[in-house]
Amino acid sequence: xxxxxxxxxxxxxxxxxxxxxxxxxxxxxxxxxxxxxxxxxxxxxxxxxxxxxxxxxxxxxxxxxxxxxxxxxxxxxxxxxxxxxxxxxxxxxxxxxxxxxxxxxxxxxxxxxxxxxxxxxxxxxxxxxxxxxxxxxxxxxxxxxxxxxxxxxxxxxxxxxxxxxxxxxxxxxxxxxxxxxxxxxxxxxxxxxxxxxxxxxxxxxxxxxxxxxxxxxxxxxxxxxxxxxxxxxxxxxxxxxxxxxxxxxxxxxxxxxxxxxxxxxxxxxxxxxxxxxxxxxxxxxxxxxxxxxxxxxxxxxxxxxxxxxxxxxxxxxxxxxxxxxxxxxxxxxxxxxxxxxxxxxxxxxxxxxxxxxxxx
Numbered sequence: 001x002x003x004x005x006x007x008x009x010x011x012x013x014x015x016x017x018x019x020x021x022x023x024x025x026x027x028x029x030x031x032x033x034x035x036x037x038x039x040x041x042x043x044x045x046x047x048x049x050x051x052x053x054x055x056x057x058x059x060x061x062x063x064x065x066x067x068x069x070x071x072x073x074x075x076x077x078x079x080x081x082x083x084x085x086x087x088x089x090x091x092x093x094x095x096x097x098x099x100x101x102x103x104x105x106x107x108x109x110x111x112x113x114x115x116x117x118x119x120x121x122x123x124x125x126x127x128x129x130x131x132x133x134x135x136x137x138x139x140x141x142x143x144x145x146x147x148x149x150x151x152x153x154x155x156x157x158x159x160x161x162x163x164x165x166x167x168x169x170x171x172x173x174x175x176x177x178x179x180x181x182x183x184x185x186x187x188x189x190x191x192x193x194x195x196x197x198x199x200x201x202x203x204x205x206x207x208x209x210x211x212x213x214x215x216x217x218x219x220x221x222x223x224x225x226x227x228x229x230x231x232x233x234x235x236x237x238x239x240x241x242x243x244x245x246x247x248x249x250x251x252x253x254x255x256x257x258x259x260x261x262x263x264x265x266x267x268x269x270x271x272x273x274x275x276x277x278x279x280x281x282x283x284x285x286x287x288x289x290x291x292x293x294x295x296x297x298x299x300x301x302x303x304x305x306x307x308x309x310x311x312x313x314x315x316x317x318x319x320x321x322x323x324x325x326x327x328x329x330x331x332x333x334x335x336x337x338x339x340x341x342x343x344x345x346x347x348x349x350x351x352x353x354x355x356x357x358x359x360x
Contacts, residue, residue: 006047008084009054014038017054017080024075025062033061047083055087055094066095070106081113089119097126104134112145120153121162128166132173139177144186150177151192157199171200171207182215182222190225197229205233209240216244234288235306237348247288247311247347252280255344255351257320264357267327267335274322275344275352277314284314290345293325296338296358305333306345327358 014037018030036057045053062069070092077088089110096103103123107116124131132154139150152158154174156167167174174196181193201208212226226244233241242248254277261272273291277284288311294302309321325342327335337360343353 004047005083006045006050009050011038013084014054017076020076020079021058021061021072025064025072028072029061033057036060051084051087051090052094055090058087058091059095066099067102070096070099070102074106074109077110077113083114085114086118088114089116092116093119093122097122100130107149108138108141108146111149112143115145115152116149117152117155117158118161120149121158121164124154124164125162125166128173132177136177136180139180144184144189147181147184147186148189148192151181151189151196155192155196155199157202168203171204174200175207175211178211182225183219184221190221191228194225194228197225198232201229201233205238208233209238209244212241212244234348235290235308237345242288242348245288246286248286250287250347250349250351252282253284253287253346253351254278254280255346258344258352258354260342260354260356262356264359265327266359267329267337270324270326270328271342271356272322272324273342273354274320276318276320277346278318282317284316284319286313287311288347289321290348291323291325292343292345292350294341294343295333296336296340298334298336300338302339302341 014034018028018033021028021033022030037054042050042053058073059069062072064072073088073091077085080088089107092103092106092110096106107120110116110119120131120135124135135150135154138146141147141150154164154167154177155161156164156171156174158164178193178196181189184190184193197208197211200211208229212230215222216226217223230241230245234245256276256278258275259273265271277287277289279285289309290306291309292304292306294304297303307325309323329335335358337358339355340358341353341355344351
């Protein structure tokens with residue numbers, strides 16, 4: 001059985017943290033810190049709660065003013081990395097909002113070892129203009145972790161993070177940051193820029209499309225960002241975005257021989273399906289080929305999920321495809337029995353559809 005994420009905070013990890021704090025600050029009460037961490041509620045806490053509890057215990061054990069305590073933690077942070085180390089920037093979020101300058105220095109440093117993308121958001125909420133000016137400066141920083149923070153920290157819909165309602169209403173303050181990062185040489189940064197654009201597209205598609213049209217075809221790097229940032233609008237077959245990438249109405253494309261391996265299957269099974277594309281005249285051309293599954297939900301209604309098969313220029317007049325779709329239960333998608341439907345989409349247009357039953 002794989003280890004739960006929260007179990008990364010084991011005795012060995014916490015002892016190492018205590019030892020590092022003692023090296024950076026000899027007066028640190030290591031044993032007392034461990035006693036505080038492993039309290040009666042420790043076993044019942046989940047990942048985020050454990051991280052926040054560790055942050056609180058560090059604060060209690062250090063017993064120092066914020067300016068001193070965060071300096072100790074900045075010395076310790078390079079020894080830790082990944083999601084486990086999020087309690088370092090979380091310390092800034094919890095205790096540093098009244099200490100602007102050193103908190104900015106701390107997040108700029110700490111984000112290199114875990115990420116300050118969550119910690120920065122309350123600062124944006126409290127002082128948006130001041131914080132976004134800082135983020136704009138970070139977008140030109142020499143370190144790619146800091147540049148990524150400039151983009152990731154201001155995403156309107158950051159997963160597992162506090163939403164930024166002001167930027168969901170109007171993302172204009174974000175755009176200068178994305179302008180600076182549109183040619184970034186770090187894939188880590190470019191993915192964040194694309195994800196930020198995809199967030200913007202969900203609430204303000206016109207803003208995202210205008211940005212994409214302005215910068216498309218300037219460089220392969222910015223084109224990749226725009227394409228990945230357009231994924232929600234592409235799945236929605238937004239006409240302006242489809243046209244931007246050369247996907248025109250597929251009126252001369254037909255789907256034939258759509259077949260399902262079976263008309264009913266059980267939760268946990270896979271569904272094999274196949275179909276053939278054909279051009280009514282000439283070649284198939286520039287196509288984006290997808291399929292949609294209308295899933296039965298717990299409330300008895302269907303909800304559509306779109307999956308990409310492939311895209312590109314096809315010089316054939318006919319082409320066959322087959323795919324498998326899993327109906328295994330996942331943490332991100334729970335399956336329910338009932339009528340489902342599979343639909344083939346070509347350049348966003350529905351071309352053929354068949355229903356099937358999902359059983360227990």
